[in-house]
Amino acid sequence: MSNQENFSHSAVIFPVSNLEQSIDFYTNKLGFEKTFEWGEPMYYAVVKRGGVGIHLTKRSDGGRPSKYHRALYVFVNDIDKLNKVCKENSVHIVNDLESRDYKMRDFDIEDPDGFIITFGKQD
Template identity: 30%
Template sequence: METTIIVILCHYSNTSSPVLNVKNLASSLEYYINKLGFKKNWEWGNPPDFCSICRNKAEILLCEGGQGNPGTWLCIYMENVDGLYEEYKKSGAIVAQPPTDYPWNMREMLVKDLDGHCLRMGHRIPETDETA
């Protein structure tokens, strides 16, 4: 079962595409595709040093040795973080923290990529007396 990923959209646009700086585009592409379930939209350069990947409506741009900064954090919202966690355990993704409930009414997990970028992935949970 594929987990649906939802992105929060900007007021001025219907898309938001962060740029992540990577050391090796080919290795990063392989990780995002084979471990995280993204698909390649396009790549640019000869040899390629810039590309677009997506999973559902979540798009990320990867740039080798250029744009972006190390250690970037992204928040990606979805319907079921636990289903995605099970998928990522099987694929061998780098899960830095399993799904955890937080007082800000979110259930989130932290996933790292090969360059140390952190994908904070989660879904809303109902308010309780403690979080209201």
């Protein structure tokens, strides 16, 4: 087995201040589905949409995400539809949808904890 074949998939883990609020944001505003929760009371959850999984964990420190760097770049098939849904659901759009010089059409959103997520499609 080569090194390439040994890797299956990955997950991003976002430490969040309010787990229920984050689950609500990803499921009700972005169309993800909660597929896992852990802890009593719950302190870890997974939301998924298609092949994209985001793990959410209750933040235990005071750290804040970067306001200047993306935390996650998600490649999508219908960028216009997703952009419209985000606007209809009052998602905070940081940079609106446009064609970029790196041959992508994309836009950036900010989640309730300040994580910058970019959704893009090859232009």
